[in-house]
Amino acid sequence: MKSILFFIVTCSLTNAAIASQKAILVQSTTSTANSGLYEYLLPRFEEAHKTQVNVVAVGTGQAIRNASNCDADVLLVHAKSAEEKFIEEGLGVKRYDLMYNDFVLIGPENDPANIADSITAADALTGIANSSSIFASRGDNSGTHQKELGLWLEAGIDTKPHNGKWYRETGSGMGATLNTSIGMNAYTLTDRATWISFKNRGQHKVLFEGDAALFNQYGVILVSPEKCPSVNAVGGQTFIDWLTGPSGQQLIADYQLDGQQLFYPNATTD
Amino acid sequence: MQDFQHSFTYAFRLVVQADATLLEIVSLSLRVSVGATLLACLIGLPLGAILATRDFPGKWLLTVITNTLMGMPPVVLGLLVYMLLSRAGPLGWLEMLYTPGAMILVQFLLVLPIVTALTRQIIEDSWQEYKEQFRSLCLSNTTTILTLLWDTRNGLLTAALAGFARAISEVGAVIIVGGNINHLTRVMTTAIALETSKGDLALALALGMILLSIALVVNALVYSARLRVT
Amino acid sequence: MNISLTGQPVSRKTPARDPSRTSTGLLPLTVRSVNLSIDGTALLKDISLTIDNNKITALMGHNGAGKSLLIRVLHGILTPQSGQVEWNGQPVEDIKVRKRQSMVFQKPVLLRRSVAANIDYVLALRKLSSKTRRDELLQIAGLSEKAKQQARSLSGGEQQRLAIARALATNPEVLLMDEPTANLDPQATSRIESLIHQASEQAIKIILVTHDLAQAQRVADDVIFLDNGNVAEHSSATTFFTQPASAAGHSYISGYLQTATEKRPL
Numbered sequence: 001m002k003s004i005l006f007f008i009v010t011c012s013l014t015n016a017a018i019a020s021q022k023a024i025l026v027q028s029t030t031s032t033a034n035s036g037l038y039e040y041l042l043p044r045f046e047e048a049h050k051t052q053v054n055v056v057a058v059g060t061g062q063a064i065r066n067a068s069n070c071d072a073d074v075l076l077v078h079a080k081s082a083e084e085k086f087i088e089e090g091l092g093v094k095r096y097d098l099m100y101n102d103f104v105l106i107g108p109e110n111d112p113a114n115i116a117d118s119i120t121a122a123d124a125l126t127g128i129a130n131s132s133s134i135f136a137s138r139g140d141n142s143g144t145h146q147k148e149l150g151l152w153l154e155a156g157i158d159t160k161p162h163n164g165k166w167y168r169e170t171g172s173g174m175g176a177t178l179n180t181s182i183g184m185n186a187y188t189l190t191d192r193a194t195w196i197s198f199k200n201r202g203q204h205k206v207l208f209e210g211d212a213a214l215f216n217q218y219g220v221i222l223v224s225p226e227k228c229p230s231v232n233a234v235g236g237q238t239f240i241d242w243l244t245g246p247s248g249q250q251l252i253a254d255y256q257l258d259g260q261q262l263f264y265p266n267a268t269t270d
Numbered sequence: 271m272q273d274f275q276h277s278f279t280y281a282f283r284l285v286v287q288a289d290a291t292l293l294e295i296v297s298l299s300l301r302v303s304v305g306a307t308l309l310a311c312l313i314g315l316p317l318g319a320i321l322a323t324r325d326f327p328g329k330w331l332l333t334v335i336t337n338t339l340m341g342m343p344p345v346v347l348g349l350l351v352y353m354l355l356s357r358a359g360p361l362g363w364l365e366m367l368y369t370p371g372a373m374i375l376v377q378f379l380l381v382l383p384i385v386t387a388l389t390r391q392i393i394e395d396s397w398q399e400y401k402e403q404f405r406s407l408c409l410s411n412t413t414t415i416l417t418l419l420w421d422t423r424n425g426l427l428t429a430a431l432a433g434f435a436r437a438i439s440e441v442g443a444v445i446i447v448g449g450n451i452n453h454l455t456r457v458m459t460t461a462i463a464l465e466t467s468k469g470d471l472a473l474a475l476a477l478g479m480i481l482l483s484i485a486l487v488v489n490a491l492v493y494s495a496r497l498r499v500t
Numbered sequence: 501m502n503i504s505l506t507g508q509p510v511s512r513k514t515p516a517r518d519p520s521r522t523s524t525g526l527l528p529l530t531v532r533s534v535n536l537s538i539d540g541t542a543l544l545k546d547i548s549l550t551i552d553n554n555k556i557t558a559l560m561g562h563n564g565a566g567k568s569l570l571i572r573v574l575h576g577i578l579t580p581q582s583g584q585v586e587w588n589g590q591p592v593e594d595i596k597v598r599k600r601q602s603m604v605f606q607k608p609v610l611l612r613r614s615v616a617a618n619i620d621y622v623l624a625l626r627k628l629s630s631k632t633r634r635d636e637l638l639q640i641a642g643l644s645e646k647a648k649q650q651a652r653s654l655s656g657g658e659q660q661r662l663a664i665a666r667a668l669a670t671n672p673e674v675l676l677m678d679e680p681t682a683n684l685d686p687q688a689t690s691r692i693e694s695l696i697h698q699a700s701e702q703a704i705k706i707i708l709v710t711h712d713l714a715q716a717q718r719v720a721d722d723v724i725f726l727d728n729g730n731v732a733e734h735s736s737a738t739t740f741f742t743q744p745a746s747a748a749g750h751s752y753i754s755g756y757l758q759t760a761t762e763k764r765p766l
Contacts, residue, residue: 025368034468039452056368056449070357071367175467200469230357230365403609405577407625407670408599417621421612 023052024235027064027072029143030173032218033057035193035262040255045242051235059142059173067091067221070228073236075221078191079143083219091228092221096244099252099263100217103147104195105208106178107133107187115187121211122155129157132166134186138177139169143216148189151213191216193262218263220244243267274475281476285483292477296484299457302370302444303437304488306377310385311430318389319415323397333390339383344376348446351376355447368449373457376443381433388429392422427496431489438485458484526587526600526673527705528552529574534583536569543569544580545729555721556696556706558737560713562752565726567709568606568678574707575603575676587674599626601674602667606682608659610651615643615662618651622669633669640698641665642691657688664695674705681715693719713753717741725749 032038033055042053058066060077067075068091075092077083086092105115105124113133115124128135137159138145152159159167168186170177174194181188182202190198195206220240225233242248244267252265284292321333353359355367355375366372396418404414419426441459448455450464458481465474529551536544544566551557559567572578574585576592585592592598611618619634638644641661646654651662660680667675677696681689689712696719700706710716716723716737723740725733727748735745744750 030467034464054368054449054451054454056451066356069359070362173467175469178469179466179471198469200471228357230362400609402572402577402603402605406575406603407622408595409625413625417611423612 022232022235023054024073024232024239025071026053026055026074026076026239027066028055028057028076029060029063029078029218030057030175031078031144031191031194032076032263034175035197036257037193037252037255037263041243041248041251044251045239045248048247049238049242051238053239059138059140060144060146061141067223070223070230072223073232074239075223076218077143078216078218079146080217080219082143082146083221086221090226091224093224095219095221096240097266097268098218098220098243099249099265099267100215101192101263102209102216103144103189103214104192104206105187105189106181106195106204107207108185109203109205111207113187116207118208121151121208121213124208125151125155125157128187129155129159129162129166132162134166134168134184136177136181136184136186136188137167137169138174139171140173142174144174144189144191147214147216151189154213193257196257196260196262217266277472277475277479280472281479284476285480292480294453295456295458295461296480298370298455299438299459299481300484300488302373302457303377303434305374306437307381307385307430307434309374309378310381310433314382314385314433315389315419315426316415318386318391319393319418321386321390322393323414323418324411333387336383336387336390340387342380342383344380344440344442344444345446347380348376348443351379351443351447367447368451368455370448370455372447373444373455376447377437377440380440380443381437384433384436385429388432389426392425392429393418396422424496427492431492434488435485438481438488526590526597527554528588530584530586530589531574532584532586534570534573534580534585536566536573536578536580543729544573547583547729547731549724549731549734551705551707551722551724553722554703554705556700556708556719558716558720558723559707559709559726560711560716560723560752561726561732562728563711564728566729567726570726571603571676571678571707571709575601577603599670600672601676602670602672603676604660604663604667604678604680606679608663610654610659610662610666612650612652614648615651615654616647618662618666619669622666626670628669628671637665637669640668640695655688657684657691660684660688660692661695664692664699668699668704672704674707675699677706677708679709679711682711689715713741725752 028038034057038055042055046052056063056066056072060079060082063072063075063077064082064086066072067086075083075086076098083092083095087095105121107113107115113127113131115127118124118127137148163169168184170180172180174190175198177188178190178194178198179200180186182200182204187207192209220243222233222236222240223231225231249265249267252263253261255262321329321336351372352367354361355364355372356362357365357367366375400418400421404417409417439459441463444455444457445460445463448457448460450456450460456464458477462474462477462481465471465477531547531549534544534547535542547570559571561567569578573580574592576585576598579593587597590597611621613621616634616638619637620629623629623634635644638647641664643654643658643662643665646658651659654662664680681692684692693715696706696708708719720737722734722736724731725740725744725746725748727746732746732748733740733744739745740749741753744753
């Protein structure tokens with residue numbers, strides 16, 4: 001009986017302790033979290049501002065939904081149109097460009113759809129569709145999924161009739177989709193940071209890259225304290241200012257994994 | 271595919287080095303799952319005993335519901351609790367979302383039907399045997415229940431362990447209400463899910479082995495305690 | 501043996517109470533028009549009887565005659581559809597009346613604890629906790645050596661003796677027993693019977709359901725013979741075993757009389 005009370009007390013104390021520090025809650029994407037970027041950035045911010053930052057990493061779609069429920073102070077995702085809609089609906093204060101990298105198409109080394117020689121991303125997808133090669137889609141309304149849908153639209157291909165045949169939706173995060181893709185020898189669209197930090201690559205490699213259409217912009221937004229009175233607006237704005245300011249931007253540029261830069265800072269200070 | 275031996279050595283190294291992050295994750299896992307199981311026992315044991323020994327309208331329905339809830343998908347329960355605890359939800363003012371408290375709550379709800387349903391079955395079996403003797407002794411309802419709980423303690427311990435096993439091994443509910451936040455709400459299962467999504471299957475498997483070893487230690491401790499009491 | 505079954509100190513000067521006395525505060529037992537049916541079948545049919553002696557009463561009859569049901573009705577753990585059971589004018593539904601009785605079942609229901617803990621449990625229940633009293637009861641049951649053993653690891657006879665010791669722990673004025681020796685060998689049976697005699701000598705009223713005619717002859721002072729849910733006969737043991745008044749009683753004991761009269765151990 002005593003031990004149960006002890007648990008309840010310790011747990012509520014833990015909660016209270018964190019609340020008193022006014023921790024900043026960030027809803028973010030798995031791509032940024034899985035790459036290790038936050039482990040690199042956050043200790044430096046926390047040291048400079050004595051404020052804890054808690055990151056929940058989910059798909060962009062879910063991150064935006066959670067933030068719409070006021071379960072975030074800051075939203076850091078990569079789906080510009082969805083982010084702008086978030087601002088329009090009054091849920092966010094202002095959207096800042098933060099950094100970018102790019103998406104790449106990965107697939108089996110022998111490249112059965114021969115996409116490596118394609119000129120545009122749309123051509124590459126057409127090649128996959130024409131050869132009915134297996135393509136693993138996130139299917140989870142994430143930033144990457146939204147980008148992929150845009151590319152199919154550009155290629156003029158309707159994937160619906162092929163859904164469940166060569167076009168397969170995993171309905172999972174980037175990592176799980178990559179694991180699936182490697183398991184079934186499929187092509188997949190992924191952001192470069194996740195791919196570089198991904199360890200279970202098997203015989204897969206980057207087959208197509210470099211099209212401007214594969215640009216991957218990350219944005220950062222303070223959740224509106226008017227819509228959500230519980231928002232830690234001061235802390236959140238401090239974090240955003242730091243990320244988009246010189247020290248944050250420099251650190252983003254400095255972060256490397258296996259000798260490769262993962263994110264390119266491009267915040268516009270105004 | 272990385273081989274199993276690699277995972278074994280990986281797990282072994284993490285344990286031997288007493289990796290600080292690992293210890294933190296293990297300790298939170300235990301705090302959350304043990305706490306949830308104890309709370310579930312606090313409610314579930316008497317509730318199961320009441321279901322087994324008392325007659326009241328709706329008892330049949332409550333029993334069927336309890337048995338059904340044993341199969342509650344953790345993700346669904348996670349979503350329900352998320353909707354409750356979300357700042358936009360009815361209990362948002364508690365500011366409990368993404369805290370260990372929320373994780374204890376969700377696992378408590380997950381374990382409660384298991385402890386209640388198994389307790390009801392175990393006590394009911396004994397109750398048939400004890401009923402007349404207890405009536406003869408003019409036991410009050412409370413004494414009846416306390417005596418039955420103590421007399422079936424071995425079976426109930428297994429029920430509690432089944433509940434603990436459910437809690438320590440589930441990922442779907444804690445990842446939604448806990449958020450898998452580093453140094454705050456990351457537990458063994460969400461760490462395993464994270465490493466799997468990073469494609470680091472060796473580390474994921476190593477963590478899985480450590481999780482199983484912890485469960486083994488907990489079970490061994492409980493079982494030896496049971497031998498001493500019996 | 502100078503050990504008190506009722507928890508009262510016994511000095512050598514005080515002889516065991518005379519079993520012919522009818523002074524137990526719960527007597528007489530009066531049963532009026534008790535009817536009990538289960539699932540539409542009438543099992544006790546308009547039973548009325550009075551017991552006003554403080555001796556050992558055997559409740560006998562064929563299988564299904566209603567003996568086990570009747571003893572439960574007398575104890576108040578089974579409620580009949582109609583009729584009254586009164587102990588010295590007080591209804592058996594009164595918990596104060598029920599607490600002055602104990603019952604021992606055919607299959608002893610022991611708690612999953614040690615032998616001593618089974619006694620302690622009942623003593624604590626009646627706020628009578630006492631190590632001396634517990635040891636005394638264990639000695640009566642002949643289980644002092646086994647106090648620390650798990651109760652359920654005892655032999656059948658030992659378990660039943662423990663059940664009786666536990667029943668005595670509440671200092672009952674009435675001890676109801678439902679075929680306490682049905683599953684026991686002759687030696688174990690004889691030890692139980694000696695416990696029954698001892699209890700009776702301490703002025704505890706005993707009502708005993710038994711199948712065993714020889715046992716009834718050995719211990720009973722009077723016999724209530726049930727036939728098909730009716731009281732066919734209530735007479736002294738001597739009368740019942742020599743000149744049963746009822747035809748049913750006569751046919752019940754006739755086979756026994758023919759084969760066993762000569763061997764009667766008295």
